[in-house]
Structure formats: C-alpha cells, structure tokens
Amino acid sequence: MRKVLLIGVRGVGKTTLARALAGKLGAVHLNGDEYSAVSFDSGRAEVDLLQQARQLGWIADQIARARQFVVVDFVCSSEASRIAFQAGRQAFVVWVDRVKVDHASGCGGQFETPATYNVRVTSPGTVEQWASRIESAVRRSVGAGFV
Template structure:
C-alpha cells in the first residue's frame, strides 16, 4: 500500500536529511518547500507564498498517492491541526500515513542551523534567534496518541471537515 511520510519538527531537527533517506529507501517523491522557496523567491515566507506553495505540494502529494507513488512531505507541520488534516486526507485516499517526528534540543538545533548556514548558504534560509524562539513557542509537539496514529482529532470548531479546513489553511490546495 502507498505511504505518505510526514516530516514533523523544528528547523535543525534533521527533517530534510531524514526525508532524503526515506525518499531513497521507499522510491518516494520528496516535497520540500525550502527546495522551491529559495530558487523562486529567495526567502522563506515571501509575502505568504510559502502557504501557496505548500498547498500545491499537498495537492500534488495526494495526486501521487492516488497513482500509487510513495511521498515524503517535508513541511515541518508545527500544528496538530495541520498534521490531522494531512493524515485524514491521506487516509481518505486509502493510503498509509506515517508521522516522522524528529525532536531536537536547543543546543543541537542552533548548532545545526549555524553549520548549515556556513556550509550550504545557497540552500539555506537565514534564521535569526527571534525566528528560532518563534518556532519553539509555536510548535505543538505530537503527543503519544498522535505518534501512535490511534485516532484523528475532529476539525476545529466551525469546520465541516478536514478537507475544508485544509483548503482554508493552504489556499491553493482546493
């Protein structure tokens, strides 16, 4: 059965390195927004264009899953709602969903970010201390229920379903 691997973690956790390994091991299409943001826009956010790009990548990931192609989605997915929506969408296509969470401690995170900037600046988005702290403050760490894949939470109040929520979160998904 087709698998979609969802990489979850903060910058510097090793998500892209692990995503590359999973793509090679499983013959999977790897979708990493940073690989596109730098060549297209030269920055991480670019006035909301990252959400636009992620929406199309999510759409492409589901199209690939429908065709029987394994996919590695390397978005980071800091929010539980994002992860729940993607899991629901993947399982609605009768594919397997695997959450790959890579925790990272403060010291290791900063060291990896600094190393990446020094060794491959052309592939690296600048990240300030404020950016690191913002990420840490907004990241919702997966709990045991989510990591074990036992159940998908309901969409947030006001949403009919995860597909509708995802179309709002990633405007180009729909």
C-alpha cells in the same frame, strides 16, 4: 500510507532523514523549504504556511494516488498546518524530535507538540537506522491496507 510527512523544528535533520527514507522507499521527495522558496513571497505568515501545507499535501496526494511513495519534509509547526497538509489523504507522520530548541526563526519560536504521529525520532540512532525503522513501519502500514 504512501504519503509520508516528516515534521519538526528547523535544523533537526528532517531533510537528511527524508532523503535517506525516500531512497529506501523508492519515493519522490518534496522539501517544504525548497517549495516555499519558489512559491511564496510574503515570508512565513501563518496564512502562508497553511496555504503551503494544503498545496504540498495536494501534490503529495497526487503522487500517492499513482501508487507511488512520497516523502515530504516540512516544519508543520502547528496542528492547523498538519491538518491542512492531510486534508485530502491521511499521511504517515514522523516527528523528528532530536533537539529541544528551535534555533531558527522559521517557526517563530513556536512548535506545537503533535497530537498524533506514527513514529517519533529521538536522539539515539543514526540516520540510516531511523530510515530503516521508518521504512519498515511505512511498508507495514501499506500492507495493512492503509494506502
């Protein structure tokens, strides 16, 4: 899979890890917060988050169709938002689960445990170590025919 989605609560290190992973993969990096800042005016209503997930997913699909890796870091706090993101093309999902409390209001205090994911990032290990592990797993998924 060339479309990689990093999910998790705010402040957990998704963007830092996404940047490191994008560098290793030679990937385009898309940041959900930056996209939201320029695309949405109405805050973080669930409808807006689903629309944002669909749009970011579509953009990522276009990049992946060009046989380019794309790494997206996005809270994706609900299963519905993860489904919306993957509507066009399945993603390699990385759950960044390094803190147990959502210390920002962006998820409304709610983060649904993902039903499925490819890699779960937990506390032990540096950003560089995790980026290397994830890079290997993503490349294996592409080699296995999951493009």
